[in-house]
Amino acid sequence: MATFELTREYIEKLELGIEQKDEKMLKAEMEELYPADIAWILLELNGEQGHYLLNLVDTEVGADILAHIEPEMRRNFIKEHLTVEEIAKYVNLFDSDDAADLLNEQTIEIREKVIALLDDREQARFIIDLMYYPKDIAGGLMQKELVKVNSNWTVSECVEEIRRQAEDVEKVFAIYVVDDEQKLQGIVSLKQIVLARKNTKIENILDDDIVFVETTAKAEEVADLMQKYDLEAIPVVNTLGRLLGRITIDDVIDFITDKAEEDIQVMSGITGEAEEDDSVWQLAKARLPWLVVGVVGSLLAATVIKSFEDEFRKVAALAAFIPIMGSTGGNVGIQTSSLIVQSLAEKTGITASLWQRLLKIILVAIVNGLVIGALAGTYIYVIGEPELFLVVCFSLLSVVVLASFMGTVTPLLLDRIGVNPAIASGPFITTANDIIGIGTYLLIADLLLNL
Amino acid sequence: MATFELTREYIEKLELGIEQKDEKMLKAEMEELYPADIAWILLELNGEQGHYLLNLVDTEVGADILAHIEPEMRRNFIKEHLTVEEIAKYVNLFDSDDAADLLNEQTIEIREKVIALLDDREQARFIIDLMYYPKDIAGGLMQKELVKVNSNWTVSECVEEIRRQAEDVEKVFAIYVVDDEQKLQGIVSLKQIVLARKNTKIENILDDDIVFVETTAKAEEVADLMQKYDLEAIPVVNTLGRLLGRITIDDVIDFITDKAEEDIQVMSGITGEAEEDDSVWQLAKARLPWLVVGVVGSLLAATVIKSFEDEFRKVAALAAFIPIMGSTGGNVGIQTSSLIVQSLAEKTGITASLWQRLLKIILVAIVNGLVIGALAGTYIYVIGEPELFLVVCFSLLSVVVLASFMGTVTPLLLDRIGVNPAIASGPFITTANDIIGIGTYLLIADLLLNL
Numbered sequence: 001m002a003t004f005e006l007t008r009e010y011i012e013k014l015e016l017g018i019e020q021k022d023e024k025m026l027k028a029e030m031e032e033l034y035p036a037d038i039a040w041i042l043l044e045l046n047g048e049q050g051h052y053l054l055n056l057v058d059t060e061v062g063a064d065i066l067a068h069i070e071p072e073m074r075r076n077f078i079k080e081h082l083t084v085e086e087i088a089k090y091v092n093l094f095d096s097d098d099a100a101d102l103l104n105e106q107t108i109e110i111r112e113k114v115i116a117l118l119d120d121r122e123q124a125r126f127i128i129d130l131m132y133y134p135k136d137i138a139g140g141l142m143q144k145e146l147v148k149v150n151s152n153w154t155v156s157e158c159v160e161e162i163r164r165q166a167e168d169v170e171k172v173f174a175i176y177v178v179d180d181e182q183k184l185q186g187i188v189s190l191k192q193i194v195l196a197r198k199n200t201k202i203e204n205i206l207d208d209d210i211v212f213v214e215t216t217a218k219a220e221e222v223a224d225l226m227q228k229y230d231l232e233a234i235p236v237v238n239t240l241g242r243l244l245g246r247i248t249i250d251d252v253i254d255f256i257t258d259k260a261e262e263d264i265q266v267m268s269g270i271t272g273e274a275e276e277d278d279s280v281w282q283l284a285k286a287r288l289p290w291l292v293v294g295v296v297g298s299l300l301a302a303t304v305i306k307s308f309e310d311e312f313r314k315v316a317a318l319a320a321f322i323p324i325m326g327s328t329g330g331n332v333g334i335q336t337s338s339l340i341v342q343s344l345a346e347k348t349g350i351t352a353s354l355w356q357r358l359l360k361i362i363l364v365a366i367v368n369g370l371v372i373g374a375l376a377g378t379y380i381y382v383i384g385e386p387e388l389f390l391v392v393c394f395s396l397l398s399v400v401v402l403a404s405f406m407g408t409v410t411p412l413l414l415d416r417i418g419v420n421p422a423i424a425s426g427p428f429i430t431t432a433n434d435i436i437g438i439g440t441y442l443l444i445a446d447l448l449l450n451l
Numbered sequence: 452m453a454t455f456e457l458t459r460e461y462i463e464k465l466e467l468g469i470e471q472k473d474e475k476m477l478k479a480e481m482e483e484l485y486p487a488d489i490a491w492i493l494l495e496l497n498g499e500q501g502h503y504l505l506n507l508v509d510t511e512v513g514a515d516i517l518a519h520i521e522p523e524m525r526r527n528f529i530k531e532h533l534t535v536e537e538i539a540k541y542v543n544l545f546d547s548d549d550a551a552d553l554l555n556e557q558t559i560e561i562r563e564k565v566i567a568l569l570d571d572r573e574q575a576r577f578i579i580d581l582m583y584y585p586k587d588i589a590g591g592l593m594q595k596e597l598v599k600v601n602s603n604w605t606v607s608e609c610v611e612e613i614r615r616q617a618e619d620v621e622k623v624f625a626i627y628v629v630d631d632e633q634k635l636q637g638i639v640s641l642k643q644i645v646l647a648r649k650n651t652k653i654e655n656i657l658d659d660d661i662v663f664v665e666t667t668a669k670a671e672e673v674a675d676l677m678q679k680y681d682l683e684a685i686p687v688v689n690t691l692g693r694l695l696g697r698i699t700i701d702d703v704i705d706f707i708t709d710k711a712e713e714d715i716q717v718m719s720g721i722t723g724e725a726e727e728d729d730s731v732w733q734l735a736k737a738r739l740p741w742l743v744v745g746v747v748g749s750l751l752a753a754t755v756i757k758s759f760e761d762e763f764r765k766v767a768a769l770a771a772f773i774p775i776m777g778s779t780g781g782n783v784g785i786q787t788s789s790l791i792v793q794s795l796a797e798k799t800g801i802t803a804s805l806w807q808r809l810l811k812i813i814l815v816a817i818v819n820g821l822v823i824g825a826l827a828g829t830y831i832y833v834i835g836e837p838e839l840f841l842v843v844c845f846s847l848l849s850v851v852v853l854a855s856f857m858g859t860v861t862p863l864l865l866d867r868i869g870v871n872p873a874i875a876s877g878p879f880i881t882t883a884n885d886i887i888g889i890g891t892y893l894l895i896a897d898l899l900l901n902l
Contacts, residue, residue, distance in 0.1 A: 260711030
């Protein structure tokens with residue numbers, strides 16, 4: 001298929017169709033599209049129009065559409081337009097992990113009613129099991145749907161089991177082999193099932209050298225493992241080694257991209273999950289907290305500068321070097337901290353000790369500080385303010401070293417206390433480095449110039 | 452398995468083993484590990500030690516290890532320690548896409564010799580085909596290994612084909628169905644093959660409603676499609692619709708994480724692919740270019756400030772508000788541009804026109820500018836510099852609006868001319884916004900205070 005492109009004209013055509021209740025045209029259009037595409041369309045329609053469209057398609061397609069809508073929009077849509085009976089109709093067809101996510105978005109009241117209404121009682125039990133896990137651990141990412149066989153079965157019994165599960169388990173990936181106590185023994189791939197003789201025992205073809213996680217493993221850890229070992233699905237077990245579910249690669253990819261987006265937002269000083277198409281008020285609100293932090297920091301810097309007012313009156317050119325101290329401190333701090341954040345995230349190889357790290361970073365800072373100092377020194381010589389030469393060069397070197405130190409220690413500390421270390425590349429630290437840079441500069445000026 | 456943790460002690464044990472040529476211990480240790488883990492270990496050993504270890508394991512394991520080593524380190528390791536015969540031995544066992552990547556890292560001379568030495572001539576042809584595609588398009592991500600069947604075959608003929616391909620195609624995912632002209636007709640899942648009767652015709656069970664890409668599709672587009680439609684593999688066709696290869700999800704995940712890491716580096720002002728464990732000199736070099744840009748920008752700002760020297764002599768408190776103008780300009784610019792970069796990357800829904808975008812962003816800027824202005828105004832009132840009230844408030848509002856405008860237009864322009872728009876959240880724009888902020892402030896001060 002060619003990639004589907006959503007246009008304003010297409011939406012207008014659908015809106016007109018909905019207004020005229022042109023079911024034939026709408027059904028024909030929806031049949032051409034994938035559920036993921038229809039989910040995009042729903043974002044552009046109002047709730048009532050979306051509800052009308054959802055009622056036109058098959059329940060299976062409708063469930064798939066709902067599974068693809070972004071959580072916040074879905075919560076509101078469901079709350080305002082669907083009855084508990086309708087929700088239950090769709091949730092019956094969801095994978096258990098998506099169903100638990102959808103219900104966790106709703107109020108307890110709706111949740112309980114929907115679960116009571118589910119036809120598929122196994123699905124209801126699955127969902128109740130999954131709802132207790134937080135979203136950022138393996139238990140919160142796993143689904144209960146999988147094909148599970150006993151190690152003493154034959155290949156043809158295994159095929160029978162796949163047939164029985166075929167409707168529930170959309171993508172099989174691998175077949176999980178357990179013993180009589182439900183303990184995970186290994187996996188068999190579908191390829192092996194295709195190629196093996198019918199009466200071969202599963203225990204003779206299973207691969208017992210497998211990677212698995214416990215329910216409490218962090219989502220980051222699951223993502224790292226699946227990426228490192230190129231896995232499409234990873235089994236999840238409890239502390240006794242009993243098989244509870246599996247995590248599929250699509251959920252992990254969503255986690256990886258959400259995490260990257262979150263880190264970038266944190267670094268840019270945006271709070272919450274802002275998107276360009278949010279309302280003016282939402283956007284302003286998402287940006288204000290860090291702007292205010294920046295402003296308060298700058299006003300602190302203003303107070304520092306004001307206390308040196310006499311010095312400025314005597315050497316007016318001092319003011320000219322305020323920006324270079326602030327921005328160099330900020331830039332060096334961000335560079336340092338984002339390298340530390342990156343190596344915290346990768347966890348490859350042996351991590352150096354804090355002292356080794358600091359020593360290296362200070363060396364890098366000195367190299368950079370000397371180059372920057374030389375540049376600024378030349379400038380001062382050219383503009384003819386020789387009395388400031390020593391002050392500016394020495395201040396710049398100190399600022400670079402101090403900001404590097406801060407940029408190393410802050411993310412490590414944040415990581416230690418369980419806060420996302422990417423914050424250390426954001427406005428808070430930039431502002432702190434701004435103030436430190438300017439303060440250092442003015443102190444050194446005061447000392448060296450005897451003002 | 453428990454997650455493997457690399458420790459300094461473990462490396463020392465291996466180093467001792469290598470020194471004493473304790474093959475038995477080393478082989479036993481390597482058998483406990485996955486190739487991806489051994490690749491980590493190689494990073495910590497010197498080249499000769501690594502070569503010794505590589506020679507101890509089976510060729511299959513060795514090939515898997517080489518496939519997992521980070522490209523730059525691998526290029527040097529291969530150049531210094533492996534003969535062309537050794538390289539050919541491993542490349543024979545690589546997937547075609549990884550083989551093309553490995554050979555593209557080497558000199559033309561080595562490349563040609565290795566290809567000439569390959570036992571598997573089909574593999575040689577595959578590699579030559581793939582080496583011509585740039586890395587950032589579908590052709591450069593695809594592998595030639597896949598299971599392909601004709602639409603008029605039966606299921607049992609299909610099973611025969613899988614058996615024939617079993618060694619080359621490690622993960623089948625789906626079976627691709629083509630017609631007599633090799634044009635892609637649809638796919639059949641392994642699950643369907645397991646469940647169907649032996650003499651069923653493939654054309655009766657194939658799914659013809661599939662997502663595919665052409666060789667020239669951008670890697671970003673491939674990643675978006677696979678993520679949106681939850682695909683583990685996507686077929687690649689030429690302009691005539693003939694099946695050429697497939698892209699598997701592991702390569703796409705690597706692309707997604709590399710892209711996120713690159714964006715964060717670009718935003719933090721680090722050039723090249725710096726890692727915390729690079730040498731002091733490499734790290735200093737990766738950081739200098741943007742630091743120098745920042746310094747040059749700040750020196751420009753210094754020149755602007757210096758030209759207002761008389762004004763500072765008259766109203767020394769003016770200097771106190773230099774940092775707030777610079778940092779507010781910088782912060783607002785980054786916030787705005789990173790939201791624009793994010794929505795460029797997502798490409799969901801209908802994109803607003805430039806004018807709609809600008810209007811909205813200016814509105815957000817005015818809301819934020821008013822809040823920030825109020826804060827700064829209060830501060831000025833408290834410190835008792837009423838003559839600066841109007842100057843500072845009006846300047847802040849202008850700076851926020853200007854920086855928002857720059858933060859919107861720059862990434863859109865960069866994207867239009869094919870440059871990574873994430874640069875717009877980096878030091879270049881921050882510096883530009885710094886200067887604009889300070890310049891605006893001093894101009895407004897000059898006008899309003901009649902200095």
